[in-house]
Amino acid sequence: MKRPVALFAGALVASLVTALPAEAAPATGGVAVTVARFAAPGAATRAYTYDTTLIAPGAVVMVVATPTRGGTRALLSVHGLLPDRTYGAHAHQHPCGALPTDAGAHHQHEVDPAQPSVDPAYANPANEIWLDFTTDHRGRATVTTTVGWRFADRRAGSVVVHAQRTATEPGEAGTAGPRLGCATVDF
Numbered sequence: 421m422k423r424p425v426a427l428f429a430g431a432l433v434a435s436l437v438t439a440l441p442a443e444a445a446p447a448t449g450g451v452a453v454t455v456a457r458f459a460a461p462g463a464a465t466r467a468y469t470y471d472t473t474l475i476a477p478g479a480v481v482m483v484v485a486t487p488t489r490g491g492t493r494a495l496l497s498v499h500g501l502l503p504d505r506t507y508g509a510h511a512h513q514h515p516c517g518a519l520p521t522d523a524g525a526h527h528q529h530e531v532d533p534a535q536p537s538v539d540p541a542y543a544n545p546a547n548e549i550w551l552d553f554t555t556d557h558r559g560r561a562t563v564t565t566t567v568g569w570r571f572a573d574r575r576a577g578s579v580v581v582h583a584q585r586t587a588t589e590p591g592e593a594g595t596a597g598p599r600l601g602c603a604t605v606d607f
Contacts, residue, residue, distance in 0.1 A: 452485040454605045458500075461518040467603045470520045475501055475581060475601040479559075483579050483605045492570050496551040496579060497562040503555055508582035508596025509563075511549035515577040516602035523602050526594055527576035529569045543594030545586075549576065552585050552596070576607040 456467035458479045469475040479500030486493045496509055513524030525536060527549065532542035546567060553561040581603075582596035 450487045452483070452606050454481070454483045454603050456481055456603060458601050464516070466516070467601065468516045468518075469601045471583075471598065471600045474505075474583065479601075481579075481581075481601070481603045483603055485605060485607050487570050488566060490570075491566050491568045492549070493564060493566045494549050494551060494579075495562065495564045496553065497560075498553070498555070498581075499560050501555050501559045501561070503557045503559045506554045506585050507552065507561075507600070508584055508586040509551040509553060509579055510582070510586070510594070510596070511551075511576035511605075511607065512578045512580045512602070513576060515604040516580075520580075520599035520602070523578045523580050523599070527574070527607075529567070538591050538593050538595060540588060540590055540593040544588070548594065549579075550586055551579065571607050577604060579603050579605055 454466060458467045458469040458475050458481060459477050460472065461468050467481050469477055479498065482497040484495040494511070501507070511527045513527050514522060516523055526543065528537065528542055529547050530542060532539055537543045545565065549565060549567060551563050551565055553563040555561045580599050581601040582598065583600055584597035586596045587593060
């Protein structure tokens, strides 16, 4: 079941890369869509790379967030990253900026009163949007997740790609190493 989605998303990313300008962010009907090429902070507007050895300028990112009945479905697709490598990825509070920290902390549906949040009761894939992925031999990956809540007055502003798979153990839950890249998404 996941394979057709991955094939479709991969084909969609490839077609959007050739059809759209380098940076685009159409949004209609409650669906948030970002398709962009990663660029260094001085040149980026929607997708930033902070580590050009792990996310090269020109690599492509697509994020689609869709309201579902009682929840939110998020899809992340990347093209042009390092092959056969695992990355962490999460929705963050703010849009991307020149500094990796500009995106803020993870967006949490129920906010942990202790920050930074490393308590698995709050830092978990049901309370946050986690999109960890492993690229294939061509540096491509597509991942989806669905959470049982919708955005209300507080909305996420980006998806940040991290250097490692997301930790789940107490005291480290939600951590995934340095921030490598960021895509602004109008959730």
